[in-house]
Amino acid sequence: MMEYLRNWFWTYIWKPLPDMPFGDWLEAFVRWSRVAWAPMFDATTTGLTGLYQGFADGLLWLPSGLMVLLFAAIAYFARSWKLGLGIGIGMFIVAWMPYWEETMQTLAMVLVAAAIATVIAIPLGIAASENRAFSAVMRPILDLMQTLPAFVYLIPAVMFFSIGAVPGIIATIVFCMPPGVRLTELGLRQVDREVTEAGQAFGASPGEILARIKLPLALPTVMAGINQVIMLALSMVVIAGLVGGGGLGGVIVSSLGRLDMAAGFNAGLAVVLLAIFLDRVTQGLSDRTPVAKAALLAT
Amino acid sequence: MPAIAVDSLYKIFGKGAKHAVAELKSGTPRDQLSKHVTAAVIDHTWEISSGEIFVVMGLSGSGKSTLIRMLNGLIKPTSGTIWIDNTDLGALSPRALRQLRRERISMVFQHFALLPHRTVLENVAFGLEIKKLGKEERLARAQEAVDLVGLTGTEDKLPAQLSGGMKQRVGLARALAADTDILLMDEAFSALDPLIRQEMQDQLLELQAKLGKTIVFITHDLNEAMRIGDRIAICDGQVMQLGTAEDILMNPANDYVTDFTADVDRTRVLTAEAVMEPLGDADTSSYDTVESDTHVNELYESVLSSQHPVLVVDDRSDPLGVVTPRAIIKSLVSETDADRTETEEETQPA
Numbered sequence: 001m002m003e004y005l006r007n008w009f010w011t012y013i014w015k016p017l018p019d020m021p022f023g024d025w026l027e028a029f030v031r032w033s034r035v036a037w038a039p040m041f042d043a044t045t046t047g048l049t050g051l052y053q054g055f056a057d058g059l060l061w062l063p064s065g066l067m068v069l070l071f072a073a074i075a076y077f078a079r080s081w082k083l084g085l086g087i088g089i090g091m092f093i094v095a096w097m098p099y100w101e102e103t104m105q106t107l108a109m110v111l112v113a114a115a116i117a118t119v120i121a122i123p124l125g126i127a128a129s130e131n132r133a134f135s136a137v138m139r140p141i142l143d144l145m146q147t148l149p150a151f152v153y154l155i156p157a158v159m160f161f162s163i164g165a166v167p168g169i170i171a172t173i174v175f176c177m178p179p180g181v182r183l184t185e186l187g188l189r190q191v192d193r194e195v196t197e198a199g200q201a202f203g204a205s206p207g208e209i210l211a212r213i214k215l216p217l218a219l220p221t222v223m224a225g226i227n228q229v230i231m232l233a234l235s236m237v238v239i240a241g242l243v244g245g246g247g248l249g250g251v252i253v254s255s256l257g258r259l260d261m262a263a264g265f266n267a268g269l270a271v272v273l274l275a276i277f278l279d280r281v282t283q284g285l286s287d288r289t290p291v292a293k294a295a296l297l298a299t
Numbered sequence: 300m301p302a303i304a305v306d307s308l309y310k311i312f313g314k315g316a317k318h319a320v321a322e323l324k325s326g327t328p329r330d331q332l333s334k335h336v337t338a339a340v341i342d343h344t345w346e347i348s349s350g351e352i353f354v355v356m357g358l359s360g361s362g363k364s365t366l367i368r369m370l371n372g373l374i375k376p377t378s379g380t381i382w383i384d385n386t387d388l389g390a391l392s393p394r395a396l397r398q399l400r401r402e403r404i405s406m407v408f409q410h411f412a413l414l415p416h417r418t419v420l421e422n423v424a425f426g427l428e429i430k431k432l433g434k435e436e437r438l439a440r441a442q443e444a445v446d447l448v449g450l451t452g453t454e455d456k457l458p459a460q461l462s463g464g465m466k467q468r469v470g471l472a473r474a475l476a477a478d479t480d481i482l483l484m485d486e487a488f489s490a491l492d493p494l495i496r497q498e499m500q501d502q503l504l505e506l507q508a509k510l511g512k513t514i515v516f517i518t519h520d521l522n523e524a525m526r527i528g529d530r531i532a533i534c535d536g537q538v539m540q541l542g543t544a545e546d547i548l549m550n551p552a553n554d555y556v557t558d559f560t561a562d563v564d565r566t567r568v569l570t571a572e573a574v575m576e577p578l579g580d581a582d583t584s585s586y587d588t589v590e591s592d593t594h595v596n597e598l599y600e601s602v603l604s605s606q607h608p609v610l611v612v613d614d615r616s617d618p619l620g621v622v623t624p625r626a627i628i629k630s631l632v633s634e635t636d637a638d639r640t641e642t643e644e645e646t647q648p649a
Binding site: 192197198200205208217293 | 373398399401402404408409412415426430457459473477
């Protein structure tokens with residue numbers, strides 16, 4: 001019986017069909033657009049390289065010892081002296097290792113990618129919160145961006161931007177953007193209806209309601225989104241290392257090739273310490289938004 | 300000229316709303332409409348004069364919140380017209396509508412709708428900020444409104460630091476600061492504790508005596524409605540009865556209204572004039588007198604301490620009638636109560 005069915009499907013469905021073409025279509029499109037939109041890709045490459053290099057140079061301008069103190073100070077101002085102390089110790093360990101330059105390169109890459117992703121994500125989140133149809137279209141696209149294995153869009157990224165930091169940054173932007181859009185939309189939708197109604201009742205325009213009511217009230221959630229964007233960006237550094245993006249990812253990839261456990265562990269530890277720094281500082285900033293502070297008063 | 304007027308106003312939610320209006324107009328009862336529509340406001344036609352407190356009273360789902368939101372254009376009517384003074388709300392562009400809201404109508408919300416991250420003073424100044432007033436002027440005017448509602452000293456607090464009653468005073472101050480002649484109050488006191496609620500009602504009446512705004516007040520509490528309303532519209536989709544508190548208590552238009560009035564403290568609504576008995580031929584020269592608009596709950600002492608009935612006089616001291624203990628007791632018993640007692644007696648087994 002099963003045999004019969006299998007034959008039937010083969011003869012009448014699978015055999016007459018040509019090879020499944022989705023992948024070929026994409027490849028054809030990528031090849032074509034690389035030529036057709038070459039100036040755009042070149043400009044993007046130049047711009048991103050400049051931005052990334054500028055950030056990396058800036059972070060490496062001060063000696064590592066001073067940078068450790070600076071990171072500790074940022075953590076202190078973002079939250080507390082306890083966090084400042086912890087971050088100071090963590091960053092001291094990072095500076096102690098021979099990978100300070102790579103760590104700063106990775107930090108530069110994360111900051112550039114996360115900043116660009118945030119700048120794109122927040123307007124998209126606002127649009128999605130205002131327009132149900134747009135939100136419905138965005139949702140599967142965001143799912144795709146977040147779940148498609150990162151290696152898959154590394155291929156077109158390399159085709160468009162060749163190897164180096166830029167394809168890594170592009171792939172990172174794509175991968176880390178979704179929570180920024182989602183949490184912006186969620187935060188704006190969660191704003192109490194009566195409060196936006198109050199804005200309308202006093203004659204505020206939609207723009208004024210957005211700027212004076214919805215965005216300030218949604219800010220803690222938006223900040224949580226930015227926190228997620230940064231953390232996802234950091235999780236992409238190893239993959240960026242695969243395409244020659246340098247930084248800690250590069251160290252990890254090469255230590256994998258040489259089975260150099262010590263180097264791999266050190267670089268991994270640096271990623272973790274960087275992650276803790278970025279996470280706690282952005283959380284600290286999120287708790288310091290006016291609405292979050294007011295909510296603390298209520299308890 | 301009425302401050303607000305509505306004419307055959309309908310609001311139906313759901314698919315086929317226009318059709319449902321036509322059906323209602325041709326006499327289909329509300330409960331026989333399609334299941335896909337909800338009739339919130341049915342055939343409202345009334346006017347509110349300037350300086351009046353107009354209370355819309357109904358249970359939840361009676362369309363009163365929808366109604367008040369149509370008056371400032373937050374919700375568009377399905378059919379019918381709304382005039383604010385002589386402006387037809389439906390004919391306004393979104394921009395003109397916003398201008399009308401900034402200059403003519405402000406609103407107080409059930410759950411206060413304050414901005415949690417702004418101080419009391421900044422919240423009160425919100426409407427003025429939208430009016431694009433300079434910072435100094437708007438803070439000065441917000442301060443006046445804060446003083447007016449008795450919140451002086453809390454200007455720099457955040458809403459989370461205030462009690463419910465104080466929060467709603469901020470909501471009221473925000474509406475007053477906008478300096479509009481119409482004030483919409485959507486269940487403004489419903490979220491407050493009973494004692495605070497009474498305090499707020501008193502304060503509203505006090506402020507109203509000073510400011511003379513046109514107020515539309517929504518409530519589900521008939522006691523509240525009768526306490527503050529110059530006129531009351533009892534609604535369940537359509538207007539069941541529209542009149543003064545006394546009208547509604549003395550002559551309920553139908554069973555729906557009668558059921559509502561059963562729980563009302565009648566002594567605080569009815570006046571001496573409403574409960575008095577005819578003068579007769581007795582010599583009234585030695586009787587104590589009360590003004591005709593004295594509420595029944597203020598009559599007890601004079602009636603009890605007097606040998607005779609108490610004489611009710613009008614504002615020129617002309618006698619109108621007399622109040623006896625019997626008249627007072629009679630006034631406490633609404634017609635339904637009387638009916639109910641009789642039926643109960645009949646059904647009691649011997």
